[in-house]
Amino acid sequence: MARLVMKFGGTSVADPARIRASARKVAREVEAGHDVIVIVSAMAGRTNELVGFVNEIAPFYDAREYDAVVSSGENVTAGLMALMLQQMEVPARSWQGWQVPLRTNSAHGAARIMDIERDAIEAKFAEGMRVAVVAGFQGLSPEGRITTLGRGGSDTTAVAFAAAFGALRCDIYTDVDGVYTTDPRICARARRLDRIAFEEMLELASLGAKVLQTRSVELAMRYNVPVRVLTSFEETDDGSGTLVCGEEEIMESRVVSGVAYSRDEAKLTLSSVADRPGIAAAIFEPLAEAGVNVDMIVQNISEEGRTDMTFSCPIDQVPHAERALNAVREAGNLNFAELSANTEVAKVSVVGIGMRSHAGVAARMFRALYDEGINIKVITTSEIKISVLIERKYMELAVQALHDAFELEKAG
Ligand code: ASP
Numbered sequence: 001m002a003r004l005v006m007k008f009g010g011t012s013v014a015d016p017a018r019i020r021a022s023a024r025k026v027a028r029e030v031e032a033g034h035d036v037i038v039i040v041s042a043m044a045g046r047t048n049e050l051v052g053f054v055n056e057i058a059p060f061y062d063a064r065e066y067d068a069v070v071s072s073g074e075n076v077t078a079g080l081m082a083l084m085l086q087q088m089e090v091p092a093r094s095w096q097g098w099q100v101p102l103r104t105n106s107a108h109g110a111a112r113i114m115d116i117e118r119d120a121i122e123a124k125f126a127e128g129m130r131v132a133v134v135a136g137f138q139g140l141s142p143e144g145r146i147t148t149l150g151r152g153g154s155d156t157t158a159v160a161f162a163a164a165f166g167a168l169r170c171d172i173y174t175d176v177d178g179v180y181t182t183d184p185r186i187c188a189r190a191r192r193l194d195r196i197a198f199e200e201m202l203e204l205a206s207l208g209a210k211v212l213q214t215r216s217v218e219l220a221m222r223y224n225v226p227v228r229v230l231t232s233f234e235e236t237d238d239g240s241g242t243l244v245c246g247e248e249e250i251m252e253s254r255v256v257s258g259v260a261y262s263r264d265e266a267k268l269t270l271s272s273v274a275d276r277p278g279i280a281a282a283i284f285e286p287l288a289e290a291g292v293n294v295d296m297i298v299q300n301i302s303e304e305g306r307t308d309m310t311f312s313c314p315i316d317q318v319p320h321a322e323r324a325l326n327a328v329r330e331a332g333n334l335n336f337a338e339l340s341a342n343t344e345v346a347k348v349s350v351v352g353i354g355m356r357s358h359a360g361v362a363a364r365m366f367r368a369l370y371d372e373g374i375n376i377k378v379i380t381t382s383e384i385k386i387s388v389l390i391e392r393k394y395m396e397l398a399v400q401a402l403h404d405a406f407e408l409e410k411a412g
């Protein structure tokens with residue numbers, strides 16, 4: 001029997017009525033002859049609430065207990081989804097991560113999946129069960145503790161199950177009906193893409209188009225699992241969504257596929273650091289150890305052997321970055337005049353596999369920003385994306401201007 005993975009995000013399981021609507025979609029696939037593995041998120045808002053409780057009690061918490069707390073939201077929805085399916089006379093049961101088990105490493109709060117044991121679920125399918133409902137976002141460490149996979153991790157659970165069980169496809173049900181050229185809340189002319197390449201989606205996901213967790217896309221690309229993003233809200237669903245797939249399966253040719261943004265960025269500058277070998281390592285090794293996700297990096301031209309080093313990271317990691325850098329300075333391993341943080345910046349990026357074979361994309365981007373009077377603070381590029389750091393108050397304007405400049409409202 002063909003296997004299908006269906007993942008329901010927080011808004012698709014937000015209350016019993018939403019769970020019912022989602023369960024109906026599962027029942028339909030069962031009727032169509034599929035055996036289904038359902039992966040559920042916690043009810044919308046639940047994980048944030050749990051994280052809030054943890055932070056209130058212990059700002060520098062024991063990550064094992066953080067995971068014990070924040071993984072619990074998914075346990076509730078897994079059980080409720082199984083109950084709802086049983087009410088619809090679909091043979092279903094729930095699994096928590098440790099019961100499968102889905103094994104991870106010990107990196108609490110951002111654990112990596114090592115292995116999914118299939119035997120227990122396969123045995124139940126063989127007995128006539130049609131739906132395995134699995135709590136997303138969680139796993140079991142080698143030490144026997146509960147781990148979580150990082151925020152948005154249920155997407156990664158879903159793709160991992162699709163790969164492990166050889167599923168036809170991994171359908172991700174969310175509150176949007178697909179992947180758009182940009183965020184429709186910011187740009188009314190945003191258009192839904194029928195297809196998008198894994199690599200483009202990877203850039204869009206990591207750039208803050210919060211549709212899919214980045215690691216889920218990495219995994220889908222590695223195992224070539226087609227992922228469909230669609231909505232569980234019947235009213236707006238035409239059933240198609242966006243297929244995230246291999247580049248070779250995309251016919252339309254376009255230079256830029258999307259404009260992404262990331263609102264909560266911060267820019268940190270270390271002024272007057274020595275310009276000598278080893279200085280970048282002295283700065284970025286402690287940041288890495290502190291778990292700071294450094295994104296853009298610029299080193300100025302040096303004057304009299306000293307230079308400024310600027311980097312960006314998510315705004316909520318600024319305290320960790322400051323602590324780490326002040327600690328190396330106190331230990332005498334790094335010398336700088338000042339560490340300043342600008343928390344009023346945002347990142348805007350254009351992404352497209354077509355950039356590989358087209359010149360002039362950067363020029364067009366910079367011209368569009370200039371026409372709006374937007375100043376660029378930092379620029380980075382890769383083969384298929386160009387990103388700029390700008391003042392946060394211009395972020396919406398920049399996204400709209402770039403969407404227009406690359407004519408993304410028109411189908412490729
Ligand atoms: N509930 C978790 C979160 O909000 C995992 C997920 O929904 O993917 O991050």
Ligand code: MG
Pocket residue numbers: 009152155210211212213
């Ligand atoms: Mg999500």
